[in-house]
Structures are given as structure tokens and as C-alpha cells.
Amino acid sequence: MKSHDIGHGIILTMGVGAGSCIECNNWDECPSCGSRTCYFDCDLSQLMDETEQDARDRLVANGKMSAIMSMAQNMANKGVPIDTIKEVVDETYNDMTNEV
Numbered sequence: 001m002k003s004h005d006i007g008h009g010i011i012l013t014m015g016v017g018a019g020s021c022i023e024c025n026n027w028d029e030c031p032s033c034g035s036r037t038c039y040f041d042c043d044l045s046q047l048m049d050e051t052e053q054d055a056r057d058r059l060v061a062n063g064k065m066s067a068i069m070s071m072a073q074n075m076a077n078k079g080v081p082i083d084t085i086k087e088v089v090d091e092t093y094n095d096m097t098n099e100v
């Protein structure tokens with residue numbers, strides 16, 4: 001098992017053979033409950049001053065992060081070298097966060 005920091009808070013861990021797992025510590029979480037999927041779901045978020053727009057932006061950002069992680073893991077499982085994965089993740093992240 002070897003873990004690689006592939007940027008943007010994403011950690012890719014390669015197991016023996018084709019196995020891999022991927023984690024991220026760069027989620028945009030609900031300021032109240034810490035969930036990355038919460039959309040005014042928790043009791044506290046009803047009382048906080050996060051706006052609907054902020055909550056939507058947060059969910060969109062997390063959706064993009066999920067897509068990038070899935071892509072990175074699939075590349076790893078196909079045997080793409082880590083350096084290439086890092087580059088593609090970085091470029092994709094920048095493309096996705098710079099779009100209007």
C-alpha cells in the first residue's frame with residue numbers, strides 16, 4: 001500500500017494489484033454539521049447564516065471534486081502513472097474551478 005498526495009487535498013492509495021482507494025480532505029462542508037451533502041438538512045443549518053446560494057455552490061464544488069476523484073481512481077486502476085494522474089487532476093481541477 002502506498003499513498004500519494006495527488007494535489008487539491010486528494011490522497012490516492014494504491015494497493016496490491018489493481019486495487020486502490022481514494023480520499024479527499026478538501027470537501028466544502030456544511031458549516032453547521034460538517035456534512036458535505038447537507039443542504040439545510042441539519043437542524044443547526046436552519047439557524048446559520050449560510051445563504052441558499054452558498055449552500056448550492058458548496059454542493060456543486062463537492063460534485064466536481066467527486067468527479068475528479070472518480071476520474072483519478074479510474075486512471076490509477078488502468079495503470080496510468082501517478083505523475084500523469086497528478087497532472088491531469090490539476091488541469092481538470094483548474095478547468096472546473098475557473099469555468100464561469
Ligand SMILES: [Zn+2]
Pocket residue numbers: 030031032033034035038039040041042045
Ligand atoms: Zn448541515
